Amino acid sequence: MTSPTPILSPRPVERLVAGIATSDGAGVKLTRVLTHDLQRRLDPFLMLDAFRNEHADDYIGGFPNHPHRGFETVTYMLAGRMRHHDCGGNSGLLGPGSAQWMIAGSGLIHSELPEQEEGLMEGFQLWLNLPAQDKLRPPAYRDIPARTIPELTTPEGVTVRVLAGESHGVAGAMQRPVTQPLFLDLHLPAGSRFEQPLPAAHNAFLYVYRGAIETADTRVKDRHMAILANTGDGVHIHAEEAARAILVAGAPLNEPIAQYGPFVMNSAEQIQQALRDYQTGHFEHAQVQRLD
Template sequence: MNNAFERRPGARPLLRGVGSQASADGAGVRIQRVAGFDSPDFSPFLMLDEIRSENADDYIAGFPPHPHRGIETLTYMLNGEFEHRDHLGNRGAVSSGGAQWMRAGRGIVHSEMPAQAENPAEGGMHGFQLWINMAAADKMSKPTWRDIQSAEIPELALDSAGSLIRLIAGEWTVGGEKRRAPLTDAAAEAAVADIRLAAGAEVNLPLPLEHSTMVFVYRGALVTERGTIARGNMLLYGTGESLQLRARDQEGAGLLCLHGLPLREPVAHYGPFVMNSREEIEQALRDYNNGTLTD
C-alpha cells in the first residue's frame, strides 16, 4: 500500500493542523471544538463544534434560548435531528443530511434542541455547527434564518469508486463546472461542502485564489505532505489554485471543507457575541440585559 503524498503544481500547501478540544456548551452538551477567534488564518470562520455521540445523555439537554449578535451560524447534521426556534417566531427542524443557517445580525434569541430517536440503539447524534464572522458593516443587519433539507443539497460523484461531494453553501467547481449550493447568502462568500472519499481516492478542487481554506477530518484519515492526519483535526491551507485531498489506501475519509473571503477586521469575542471592539461587546451585553438586543 502506498500512502506517499506528492503535492500537485498549484495545489495549496498545508500550513498546520489544529486538534479539536473536548468541551461543553448549552445545557451541558458534550462537543469537540476548534476555535479560531484570534487567528486570521481562520477568517471568515470563527469556530467549529462537532457533536458526536451515541449516548443521548451527552446531547439531549440541547441549547435552550440564548442570544447572538454579529455572526452567522451554519448547522449541518450527519445523523440525528435539531429543531430551531427564535424570538421572531421562526421554527423548523432538519434531520440527517440537512442544514440550518441563521444570521444573527443585530440580535437574535433562539434555541436549538435535539430530537432523540424512538429506538436508542438506532439513535445517536453527529453534526457540526460553524460560526461565520460578519463584516463590520453588516453586523447590525436584520436577523434571518432558513432550513435546508437534505433533498435540497446537491450530491455529486467525484469518481467511479464512490467518492462524492455534498454542496451545502457557496460556490464550488466540480468536474470543471461551476456549481452553486442552496445557500449562497452566507457572509464573506463562505462555502461549505461535505466530501466523502473512497479508500485511496484523491481529488483536486479549484478554489478562488483569494479565499482562505480549511478542512475538518470527521471520519477516517487524510494523507498530506505533513503526514497522515486523523479524525478530529482541522487543517489550514495556504494560498493556491486548488485543494488536493487524498484518503488513505486502507480507508476512506469524511471531510468538512470550508473556504471563504478573509475579512481582515478586528475580532472582539465574548460568549455568544462577536463584534469588532470591546466597546461593541459591552454595548451588546447592555442591550441584552435591558431587553433591547433584538429591537
C-alpha cells in the same frame, strides 16, 4: 457537473490541529476545532464545533435559549434530530443531512434542542463573521432540507455535498456575497482522489470526521483539522481508506474582531452596547426574517 481546473500547485498543510473536548449549552459534549486563537488566521471563520455522541446524557440538554449578535451560524446535521426555535416565533426540525443557516445580525434569541432520546447525534456548527456594515442588519434564517442540498459524484466516486459556494460547476445551497464561503462535505471511497480550486486570498481548512486522508504529503486523521497555507491554487486530497471530511474556505474580512461569548463585533464599545441591548430586552422583540 463540469471538470475543475487542474490543481498545479496544491496548498501545503501549514498546521495540524487536534480538536479540544469540551461542553457547551446544557452540557452537550463536543469537540471544539476552530478556537478563539485561530480566528485571525482563519478569518472570516470564528468557531467550528463538531459533535458526535451516542449516549443521550451527552446531548439531551441541548442548547436552551441563548442570544447571538454580529455573525452567522451554520448548523449541519449528519445524524439525529434537532429542533430550533427563535424569538420571532419560528421553529424547524433539522434531521440527518439537513442544515440551518442563520444570520444573527442585530440580535436574536434562539434554542436548539434534541428531538430524540436515544441514538447517535452528530453534526457541526460553524460560526462565520459578518462584515462591519452587516452586523446590525435584521436577523434571518433558512432551513435547508437534506434533499435540497446539491450533490455531485466525481468520476472517482467521491460524493460532494455543496452547502455553500461551488464545486465542479455545481452551486451550493447558500451563496454569501462578501465572505464567499465554501462548505463541502466530502465522502471519499478508499483509493479515491479529489481536487478543489481555491482562490489565492481565501483562508481554508479541512476537518476529517471519519477515517484519514492525505493532502500535500500530510496525513490528517479523524477529529483533526488541517489549516491550509495560502500558497497554491487549490487542494488535492487522497483517501487510501474510506474517509469523510469537510472542506471550508472563505474571503477574509481583515476587520477588527471583538468577541464576548455569543456577541461578535468590531470594538469593545459595540460589545458593551450589545450587552445593554440584550439586558434591556431588545433581542426578545427581534423580527426574524426568512432567507430565500
